[in-house]
Amino acid sequence: MPSKPSTSLGSRRQFLKTSAAFGAGVTFLPSTIIRGADAPSNKLNIALIGTWGRGAAHFGVLKKENVVALCDIDENHLEFGAKTFPNAQKYVDWRKALDQKGLDAVVCCTTDHTHAFISNWALNRNLHVYCEKPLGNCVHEVRVVREHWLKKKGKLATQVGTQRHAIPNFNRVREMVIDGAIGELTDVYAWGNRKIPRPGYLPAQGDPPKHLHYDLWIGPSPMHPYNPGYFAGGPGANCLSWNMFWDFGTGQIGDMGSHVMDLAWNAIDVKLPTSASATGEPFNKDVVPVRMTSSFEFPANDWHGPIKLSWYMGGDMPRSPQGYVDLNKVGHGVMFKGKEGFLVADFASRVLLPYGRNADMAYYKPRSKDKVLPDLGGFQEQWIEACKDPSKKTACDFEYSGNAIETMLLGLIAYRVGKKFKYDGAAGKVLDCPEAQALIARQYRDGWTLDG
Numbered sequence: 001m002p003s004k005p006s007t008s009l010g011s012r013r014q015f016l017k018t019s020a021a022f023g024a025g026v027t028f029l030p031s032t033i034i035r036g037a038d039a040p041s042n043k044l045n046i047a048l049i050g051t052w053g054r055g056a057a058h059f060g061v062l063k064k065e066n067v068v069a070l071c072d073i074d075e076n077h078l079e080f081g082a083k084t085f086p087n088a089q090k091y092v093d094w095r096k097a098l099d100q101k102g103l104d105a106v107v108c109c110t111t112d113h114t115h116a117f118i119s120n121w122a123l124n125r126n127l128h129v130y131c132e133k134p135l136g137n138c139v140h141e142v143r144v145v146r147e148h149w150l151k152k153k154g155k156l157a158t159q160v161g162t163q164r165h166a167i168p169n170f171n172r173v174r175e176m177v178i179d180g181a182i183g184e185l186t187d188v189y190a191w192g193n194r195k196i197p198r199p200g201y202l203p204a205q206g207d208p209p210k211h212l213h214y215d216l217w218i219g220p221s222p223m224h225p226y227n228p229g230y231f232a233g234g235p236g237a238n239c240l241s242w243n244m245f246w247d248f249g250t251g252q253i254g255d256m257g258s259h260v261m262d263l264a265w266n267a268i269d270v271k272l273p274t275s276a277s278a279t280g281e282p283f284n285k286d287v288v289p290v291r292m293t294s295s296f297e298f299p300a301n302d303w304h305g306p307i308k309l310s311w312y313m314g315g316d317m318p319r320s321p322q323g324y325v326d327l328n329k330v331g332h333g334v335m336f337k338g339k340e341g342f343l344v345a346d347f348a349s350r351v352l353l354p355y356g357r358n359a360d361m362a363y364y365k366p367r368s369k370d371k372v373l374p375d376l377g378g379f380q381e382q383w384i385e386a387c388k389d390p391s392k393k394t395a396c397d398f399e400y401s402g403n404a405i406e407t408m409l410l411g412l413i414a415y416r417v418g419k420k421f422k423y424d425g426a427a428g429k430v431l432d433c434p435e436a437q438a439l440i441a442r443q444y445r446d447g448w449t450l451d452g
């Protein structure tokens with residue numbers, strides 16, 4: 001296994017920054033001036049890990065940079081990536097890819113159970129990271145990666161792959177909630193209706209084909225026998241073949257839950273909950289539940305009092321605020337409840353329902369055109385820009401998205417222990433339920449470390 005590198009920033013990246021500043025006598029210039037039109041020295045050297053499926057969704061943006069390393073545990077998928085990036089060095093083991101000299105950044109599109117590993121190893125090598133959602137498979141992994149990045153914030157750019165965040169509706173929802181369209185916020189209900197029931201891990205079936213490095217696919221998780229069913233899905237949807245199994249994914253929590261919670265999270269300005277509770281279908285030691293409801297309490301902030309946030313999935317749903325509003329028609333949505341009404345939203349649209357005797361809307365003034373939140377633009381492009389000038393913000397950095405997924409993962413723990421517990425987010429400690437504390441981290445196979 002490659003040794004842990006030194007923590008000094010890569011010399012080439014320093015060159016990108018210092019050469020930008022040179023001649024102008026300032027530390028940072030606007031990116032348009034820094035980069036010029038396609039100047040080769042202004043392109044990032046990127047490693048793409050996972051070169052098919054979701055990985056291919058990034059080809060268009062990555063083609064404008066230098067993709068110098070490709071890594072996939074499936075050699076056929078590696079060849080697929082190499083058709084677009086013929087000059088890149090090829091790897092089947094991401095640990096080796098991350099040690100390629102001269103890298104600036106990594107795009108990680110692998111299975112969920114390797115995300116925190118790849119992200120953390122990349123941060124150890126002072127590489128910018130774009131990681132597909134979710135950031136980790138358990139609370140501990142998310143906390144490690146988030147804390148690591150916070151130490152390097154301002155030097156390294158991170159983004160978690162919840163690209164729907166760039167849909168203008170995300171900003172419109174935020175504006176309506178924080179500007180008081182529903183009065184003071186009290187509750188948030190988010191849900192997803194996707195159901196992928198599985199009885200248990202797939203039984204042993206045949207040997208892995210030669211092009212597939214199955215042991216590397218299992219990676220840090222406990223070994224499970226090979227079955228082609230884990231690889232049977234189409235491009236960009238194969239995650240549905242493995243994400244319901246505890247050792248590989250977190251079901252709809254890490255899948256659509258990441259996107260839906262982003263829509264909620266963007267509008268509520270919270271960090272970590274003070275409690276978690278959950279109920280759902282009977283526990284299956286192999287499979288993440290299809291049907292579950294989890295709830296979290298958050299303290300007051302500077303614009304709302306204490307709030308309760310709930311996540312419903314697999315058929316569980318919040319109660320409709322009015323008979324004529326059929327929430328079941330919204331497959332993946334969020335409902336914000338305030339003292340004067342409700343706002344129901346999906347990714348691209350929203351409906352306002354003033355409610356109660358005082359809901360005369362006199363308390364709400366839509367913001368003027370010049371105060372409307374600006375469009376995010378391209379989501380992947382926002383990360384690329386921040387890699388070139390890390391003083392720039394990304395919308396879904398490892399703090400913002402880390403907090404959201406840590407909360408969701410606490411819900412899975414509450415479901416497993418069947419109890420409500422109190423949580424100290426600063427310390428990452430469950431305060432009153434040792435069984436829940438024991439589920440904060442997961443065990444890795446020998447030879448695999450999160451901090452390499």
Ligand SMILES: NC(=O)c1ccc[n+]([C@@H]2O[C@H](COP(=O)([O-])OP(=O)(O)OC[C@H]3O[C@@H](n4cnc5c(N)ncnc54)[C@H](O)[C@@H]3O)[C@@H](O)[C@H]2O)c1
Pocket residue numbers: 049050051052053054055071072073074077092094109110111112114132133134161162163216217219235236237238239240254255
């Ligand atoms: N942002 C989105 O809208 C979106 C959409 C689909 C999937 N995703 C996410 O993208 C990720 C990949 O999903 P997918 O459906 O493409 O899955 P997949 O199983 O097809 O995997 C993607 C690629 O990664 C490779 N791979 C798997 N493990 C690897 C490893 N350890 N090292 C190197 N390569 C590895 C696979 O061979 C494949 O080529 C998942 O985490 C999923 O949650 C995000």
